[in-house]
Amino acid sequence: MRCIEEVRAGLESAGQTHALRFWAELSAEQKREFLGELSLLDPEELIQHCRAAAEAAGRAAGEEERLDSRMEPVDPEFIGSVCKSEPETLRQWEAEGFLQIAVNKVAVLLLAGGQGTRLGVPYPKGMYNVGLPSGKTLYQIQAERIQKVQELASEKNGSKCTVPWYIMTSEFTLQPTEKFFKENSYFGLDPSNVVMFEQRMIPAVSFDGKIILEKKNKIAMAPDGNGGLYRALVDNKILEDMERRGVQYLHVYCVDNILVKMADPVFIGFCVMKGADCGAKVVEKAYPAEPVGVVCRVDGVYQVVEYSEVLPETAEQRHPGGELVYSAGNICNHFFTRGFLQEVAQKFQVQLKQHVAIKKVPFVDEEGNIVKPTKPNGIKMEKFVFDVFQFSKKFVAFEVRREDEFSPLKNADGAPVDTPTTARRSLLSQHYRWAVQAGANFLDDQGNPIVPKLRTAQDADPPAVCEISPLVSYFGEGLEKLLKQRNLKSPAIVNGSFVKNS
């Protein structure tokens, strides 16, 4: 920790001495804490950060550069597809993926540093329970999928293997996440294979380029976006850890997709067999204004253009057959080789674009009162995880079925989409389909058969409730021996050889 004189001099050089205007009023304990926080700010970086934010605020007021005219869709040659490929091809990709997992070359990396403001819970999103019959949280589901994929890869290739789980957290999520994992005995995983690390926080800045004080002794800080990953990998020596473990391929994903296929062997196998260094899973966009980024090319280079960055007329463009031109919806599931991540971390990380978000940031006024602004007053700068696609030498996209792989939890119940209800429904619909395909019959309360229905409307619950533990089946496999010609009373939970009926 630096001394107060040093910190004051640094703030002075950055034009930010207002941060210390309540210093004399603080208790010894508050001074110590605040000094700790201020010591982490590098004066040179602070100058650049505040300048960039103020410039961005000027631009955001009007003349943000538009990408629309420079966009082109992904070249079909670079897209693999679960829906359009032959079963034999899919089987080959899957076998390759399982092989790489079996020889310990695959790890998963969870982006879990976000604040989940839209969902509105005061704890990390991964701890959320969407109301499944088992009461499992997103973290537990993910942990169990890792266990199962390890088990399947080991069985298929005859060698015991590990898929390390890297979890990027932030100041907001590290402690509660660690505590939650400890309290739940890491959901059966070996703690030495669960590596949590923290991304950086950066100050929120006012429109005139001044850092915002949230309290008399605290700067308003926010995580540096999920693209903060690349810096955090270096800060926390995570690439070295991967190298030590022999990890070559990473599946990076975001916390809120209840259907995420952790270390998906088909996706990994596809990317490896194509010789890709970087890849993105996509789903066909549901409708032009759907709030997902689109994977496309800009000036010939691959990137994701966020939903907020394109004009409605671009999003609405269609091919003569009626399909959307920009239909490759980003589901925040990425493939990277470790070599690519190393290159990005060493050479390109500093070049990553800063995305600007204009927000309402609570602040302390001249008199020391905490004010909750009614209008936006601050700028938060964020880097995005996919902004490294441009540095890839071989980029591929992989299209998957939405109903099988994408149902994100973004909003609280009451919102029209992406809520706990829609996430729960997606998972239970998938498990119901798997159970029926495996030969299960469902009965209602009175013991009468429920007519099977494999396709239900998106906003309708499945005809019967059946939750299948990921420890039993990773993606619908292996269920026949348990469920064929079994009569199950809804709601049912399939847990190992044990089927619990209501």
Ligand SMILES: CC(=O)N[C@H]1[C@@H](OP(=O)(O)OP(=O)(O)OC[C@H]2O[C@@H](n3ccc(=O)[nH]c3=O)[C@H](O)[C@@H]2O)O[C@H](CO)[C@@H](O)[C@@H]1O
């Ligand atoms: C920038 C980005 O990836 N955008 C994608 C993200 O949008 P979306 O706007 O939903 O992105 P979120 O803010 O939810 O962040 C995605 C993930 O990144 C994590 N996170 C976020 C901020 C941060 O500083 N640190 C951090 O780790 C979150 O915890 C989450 O797991 O998911 C959508 C699909 O669901 C995609 O269509 C968007 O293209």
